[in-house]
Amino acid sequence: MQIRDFIPDGVGRRFDLVSFGEVMLRLSAPDKEKISYGEVFDKNAGGSELNVASGAAYLGAKTAIITKLPDNKIGRFIQYNVRYGAVTDRYVVFDKSPEKRLGVYYYESGAYPRKSSVVYDRANSSFTKITFDEINPEVYYKTRLFHVSGITLALAPSLRDTTLKMIQEFKKNGAAVSFDFNYRATLWSEEEARETITKILPYVDVLFVSEETSRRMMQKTGTLEEIMKSYADEYGCKIVATTRRIAISPTRHNFGCKIYFDGKFYEEEHYKEIEVVDRIGSGDAFVGGALYAILMKGDIQAAVEYGDAMSAVKNTVYGDMPRSSLEEINSVIKNHKSTGPQSEMNR
Numbered sequence: 001m002q003i004r005d006f007i008p009d010g011v012g013r014r015f016d017l018v019s020f021g022e023v024m025l026r027l028s029a030p031d032k033e034k035i036s037y038g039e040v041f042d043k044n045a046g047g048s049e050l051n052v053a054s055g056a057a058y059l060g061a062k063t064a065i066i067t068k069l070p071d072n073k074i075g076r077f078i079q080y081n082v083r084y085g086a087v088t089d090r091y092v093v094f095d096k097s098p099e100k101r102l103g104v105y106y107y108e109s110g111a112y113p114r115k116s117s118v119v120y121d122r123a124n125s126s127f128t129k130i131t132f133d134e135i136n137p138e139v140y141y142k143t144r145l146f147h148v149s150g151i152t153l154a155l156a157p158s159l160r161d162t163t164l165k166m167i168q169e170f171k172k173n174g175a176a177v178s179f180d181f182n183y184r185a186t187l188w189s190e191e192e193a194r195e196t197i198t199k200i201l202p203y204v205d206v207l208f209v210s211e212e213t214s215r216r217m218m219q220k221t222g223t224l225e226e227i228m229k230s231y232a233d234e235y236g237c238k239i240v241a242t243t244r245r246i247a248i249s250p251t252r253h254n255f256g257c258k259i260y261f262d263g264k265f266y267e268e269e270h271y272k273e274i275e276v277v278d279r280i281g282s283g284d285a286f287v288g289g290a291l292y293a294i295l296m297k298g299d300i301q302a303a304v305e306y307g308d309a310m311s312a313v314k315n316t317v318y319g320d321m322p323r324s325s326l327e328e329i330n331s332v333i334k335n336h337k338s339t340g341p342q343s344e345m346n347r
Contacts, residue, residue, distance in 0.1 A: 001262040003298045006205050006238050007176040008144050015088070015143040016061040016295045017178075020166060021049025021152045022127040023067050023078050024103040026280075026320060035108045035119060045081035046105070046320030048149045048182055051281045054085030055288020055310055055322040059329060061295055064088035066139065066166075068130040070100035075126075078102065085321050093134045095126035102126065107280060110250035116279065120186065128156040132165050144295060145206070146170040147178040147287075153196050154187035160196055167203045180208040180287055183217055190217040201235040206294065208241050208287050228260040238262075239294065241307070243286055244270070251276045255311055257286065261300045268304050271312040271336065278318045285314035285322040289329070309333045 010016065027041035053063040065087050069075035071094040082089045103122030110116035122128075146167065153160050167177055179200060183193055194217055201207070211227065214220045220227045224242065231237040239261045246254040256270030289310030293302035309332045314322040 001238070003294060003300075007295065008174050010144060013142055013144050014062065015064050017053060017056050017063045017145050017147055017291060018066065018091070018139055018143040019049035019053040019063070019147040020066040020163065021047055021149060022103055022122070022125065022155065023047040023050045023065070023069065023082065024105050024122060024125075025074060025078065026105055026107060028107040029109070032109045032111050035106050035117075041106070043077075044319045044321075045078050045085075046281065048151050048180070048281075048284050049147060050082060050085065050087065051284030051320050051322065052147055052149075052180075052288045052291065053087045055285050055314075055324070056292040056295070057086035058322060058324055059289065059292040059296075059306070059310075059326045061292050062088075064091055064139070064143070066091040066093075066135055068093040068095055068127045068134070070094070070102050070126045071096045072100065074102050075100075081321075085323075091136055091139050093130060095129070097126075099124070100126050109278065112249040112251070114250075116250055118280075122155070128159065130159070130162065132162045135166070137169075140166075140169040140175070141173040143170070143175050145176045145178055145291065147180070147291065149180040149182040150193060150197060151182050151184060151187065153200070154184060154193065164199065167200065171203055176205040177203050178206040178208070178287075178291060179204045180283075181210065181213045181217075182208075182283070183210075183213045193217055194219070201231070201237065204235065204237050206239045206241075206291070207231055207237040208243075208290075211242055211244070214242075224258065225260070225265060228258070228265075232260065239300070239303075241287075241290055241303070243283065243307075243311070248273070253279065253315060255282070255308065255315075257290075257304055257308055259290070259300055259304055264300075266300045266304050268301075268308060269336070271308060274312050274315045276315045279315050281320040281322065282311045282314040284320075285324075286311035288322060305333050305336075309336065
């Protein structure tokens with residue numbers, strides 16, 4: 001099997017990747033201050049699907065996002081951040097209703113033994129009320145691949161129906177589908193998630209799922225390799241990727257991945273002792289890097305390398321979005337493979 005067998009080339013398609021998800025306002029307590037005591041917050045945009053689209057875009061893929069924002073100044077702030085992330089905002093829907101609102105989350109950075117933590121304020125946001133009919137139908141034949149995560153499915157029952165309809169439309173028009181489980185226990189139960197996601201999986205070509213989610217939420221057993229292969233055997237997923245993060249402390253992590261494709265597993269030496277500045281979005285950065293390599297290089301080993309490097313570097317960057325250029329990531333990959341002495345500074 002070749003990647004081009006299930007992911008179309010770019011002929012006649014404006015985008016390599018289109019994602020669908022909520023973009024939120026992130027308010028972060030600076031300098032590891034506790035939310036309950038601090039009085040000042042740093043303001044950023046954040047959301048899993050935007051992080052993925054932006055990560056791939058910074059490396060060179062053409063991407064867009066489908067989302068819904070309040071039609072006010074804070075919604076425009078998010079829109080401008082979408083553009084800053086090199087993502088097209090053509091398919092952003094603006095909410096003009098009196099009840100319009102943007103979801104917010106507060107982030108507190110940890111220091112051992114205090115863990116980092118997140119507080120959500122996202123109920124009834126404008127995005128949770130987006131409907132299938134509000135989405136510009138041209139998008140369904142404009143992209144090579146559609147990406148969404150389990151977070152979107154968890155936000156509202158109506159979004160599950162909308163997402164499934166969208167996936168069916170993208171598939172009907174020849175696009176491949178990428179799905180990240182991205183399970184969040186604070187949003188829905190394992191039982192509810194399993195029932196919903198099982199309906200999505202037969203449409204999925206590229207799957208991202210952690211070993212823990214597979215064992216707990218999907219109730220799978222066996223070795224990691226057997227579990228990954230089961231998604232291909234049971235649901236027809238073509239590419240299955242899983243990551244492994246070992247948190248030594250809030251500021252020291254090890255990270256790596258394994259990808260299954262066409263009967264073979266791909267991996268590399270893990271990144272060790274990553275100096276963590278901000279881990280939020282590092283999983284999304286992996287997805288963005290891996291999808292970039294799958295779409296633009298058609299190479300699974302490259303997906304391992306770009307995914308791992310993007311995630312490792314994102315841990316060192318403040319904010320949700322990765323903001324890493326292709327030049328930087330290529331340099332990181334080269335250094336990671338090097339066995340000889342390395343310079344301490346690029347200059």
